[in-house]
Amino acid sequence: MKKRRIALLLMLLVLLPLGLLGWQGLQLLSSSDTMQQVRSQQLVEARLKNVDTTLQAYLQELALDWSGRLPSWPLTAESLRDQLRRELRVKQIFWLDSEGRRQFPRDGMSQAEQRFVERMQMIWDDPQLLYSADDNDRQQEVVSYASKLVTRSQADQAIQGRHGWSVWHWGAGSRLLFWWQAPEGYTLGLEVDTARLKSDLISLLPDTSGVTGHSIHLKDAAGQIIYQWGGLKITNQQPTGSYQLSYPLTNWSLDYFGNDLGSADTAAFGLMILLVSMALVLIGVAIFLYREHTREMRLAAQRVAFVGQVSHELKTPLTNIRMYAEMLEEQLEEEPQQQRYLQVISSESQRLSRLIGNVLNFSREPKIHRCPVEIDQLIQSIVANFQLGFQAKGITAKLDLQVDQPVETDPDQLEQILNNLLSNVEKYAAEGKAVDIRSRIAEGQLQVQVRDYGAGIPAAEHQQIFKPFYRINDRLTEGVSGTGIGLTIARQQVRRLGGELVLKNADPGACFELQIPLVSQS
């Protein structure tokens, strides 16, 4: 019973701090999770923007390269075709004169050139479309960026004319045009080879080696995946983040999958580790305490067993002493002096046997032997045993006995209870000079009161006095020897008999009442 309570206690000792810590940790995690989400969104954005920047840099470099070289291209069909043969990223070249009229390709066109001319009819109809196509601001941005680059790297060689990108939606896909207008007014245009552009962009982007936690898709204007990298397996899920590429890849986009940026997982993992290690430590401590405790308990039990054993062994010689002392007392009726000595001997040995009875009672549970008992007679004989001690201390015992029927109970136990109560009176309440002992049957129970007129028991101590080895720590108990188990045993015994021992209010002194329900004969 006690052991289980201890185990329960220790379990509580382990679980409570763990629970608290876990709860706190979860609280912390969830708040850091939201923060993490915001942060990882930002990081995703930053990563995708970074990709965009890479691709933009490529296009700007391309624009810079072309705008640097185009001015030196001779304006003849033959040389333009020659250029086309050399340009890796150009699918077709065209040349408009300063009036916006198409000069190339015009005469003696190859099949590819013819197709191109048909495709771009809108530009030949209205060349202004070229310069104003799509977003003008962005175009300017590209130009100014390119110009800045030039002024930095080739300070003397300022860029001539103006240039820009132009996006043409044609059929399913979109085509990218680069145009450069000379200060003289004529324009050279390049149709970018879309396949090559895609291939170049792919070769700029990372491959999958080493990228495990996420996956990024590059999609073209038609929404087709051009390229994807990253080791994350994707199963129809929504992207964590998306990003629209800058001009002239305006309708292209990047999709980010996976959430490897947050360290929420590692934080949760850390918490788990903390909890587990904490649990291990606490369990370790609990086990240690439990073992210490059981060891103490075992030792105490051994001690009690030893005391019990010894006390039991003491009983026989003590009984002999008492018997012979009484026999001697009978024989020495004529010698009052010796008789007095013998009385002392027998009363002291009675005291001793009560003590031993107490100890035995405490260390092992006695058997109850019920029989009809004449309560009043029993009380009288017990009080008679104390008479000598009472006389010595000047205590007068006043009896008020009103039980006129035998009561079914264990006389030995009852005697021991009363012995304990009276011995307390003798020891602690001698200055009251009187003790009242009352017995009666009321409310279906046997009630025996022992009331003294001593110093009494402070209210605060009322609960404590029944605890084992507890002694009121004041002048009352000073210099008085005692085991501190008397009342404990008395109460235990009363309870074994099915009753209760209560401390009743009395002033002055203390009043203990013994209440034992009457057992029906059946």
Place this chain on the structure above:
Amino acid sequence: MRTNYLNKLFLAAAGLLIAAAPLQAKQIDLRAELGTPVIEAGAKRTAFLKVSLTGFELQGGRDRTPANIAIVLDQSGSMRGEKLQRAKEAAIMALDLLDERDIVSVISYDTTVRVLVPATRVSNKSAIRSAIRQMRADGSTALFAGVSKGAREVRKFMDRERVNRVILLSDGQANVGPKSPTELGELGMSLGKEGISVTTIGLGAGYNEDLMANLAGYSDGNHAFVDNAEDLARIFRYEFGDVLSVVAQDLIIRIELLDGVRPLRLLGRESEIIGSTVTTRLNQLYSDQEKYVILEVEVPEGLEGEQRQLADVRVSYRNMANQQSEKLDDRVSIAYSASQQEVAQARAPSVLSTATQQVANEASKKALELRDQGRKEEARKVLKESASYVRQQADLIGGDEGVSLESFSDEVEQEAEAVVESKDWNRARKAIKAKQYKLEKQQTY
């Protein structure tokens, strides 16, 4: 600059001008020949002009051109099992054909791309081998991206003194990224301009042969159909053999037709016809191999005994033996005669034979298109006609060339049947496509 002297040795009957024997042994051989150097006077005629280039022989392997190769391998889910195992073995075997002069990179692709071995000198073969062995089959086919990354690795050591090549192996439809034959063709064209050829090896019956042939064709690489994975090692050996025997690169052939001669069509290679100028380019020429273009021209009518300048042929290229840019030129003229016998005697069987084969190849392409539209019978008809045309030409030409044309005609007949009756058209189509390609590009394997 080295000049080539025109050795105007007249083969009187032929009236043909042959490029002079070069001063130095290590030069490529340019030949411009007419199938019919003498034509009947008095009417417009058509003639086949064959311009061929033959690489010189390499003396042993010591002075071969160093290679810069990206091996791009498919590791999509469909490659699982024997296919991938064989592909790995083939790649590892091919690696042994390279040495420290060469650069190699290995790229694998499925849904995404992994650069297993970034472009590196072939010195630590065991590291490269173990990288190849790492491959695990899974996922889709990002073919375009695989080639792009391969080209990027090649670019790292891009050098005119090396043979720059991407070797692509695929067994499936490109399904991630750009996937149309047109787009892959455009990519091939751009890479070809850059001097990177893409060789495409199709494995099994699952790949898109149009896409693969386009990619190889426009970049002037090789294309092969490998039905059985066991043959991969052999094909790789051929391919590497080709790569390691390149003797010239960046060949530009410009044929300028003179004196009222009009170009009708160009057979074989992709080329550009502007006015009376035909330009075509070859990325490389292999040792001891002939590559050619056939141009069908219309010759104005002439008088008996008249000689007409027909074409100027100019070739510029980079000689890999001495790393010099060199030029060759040749002039072709045609003669008119009233004598049928003279005309017949002057015929050049080898030119006519190749021209016939190329014409038949055009017919084969046409038939394939018809078959794709489900017009099986029309396709068969085209091929039947083609077969009888070849047979007719075989009779006309006679001799050894005639005999080989006869057997070629039989092949066309078989093809005609296959178009209608083949049980496994998918496979048959791949075989036909590969054959067309081989003929068009004069591929050796």
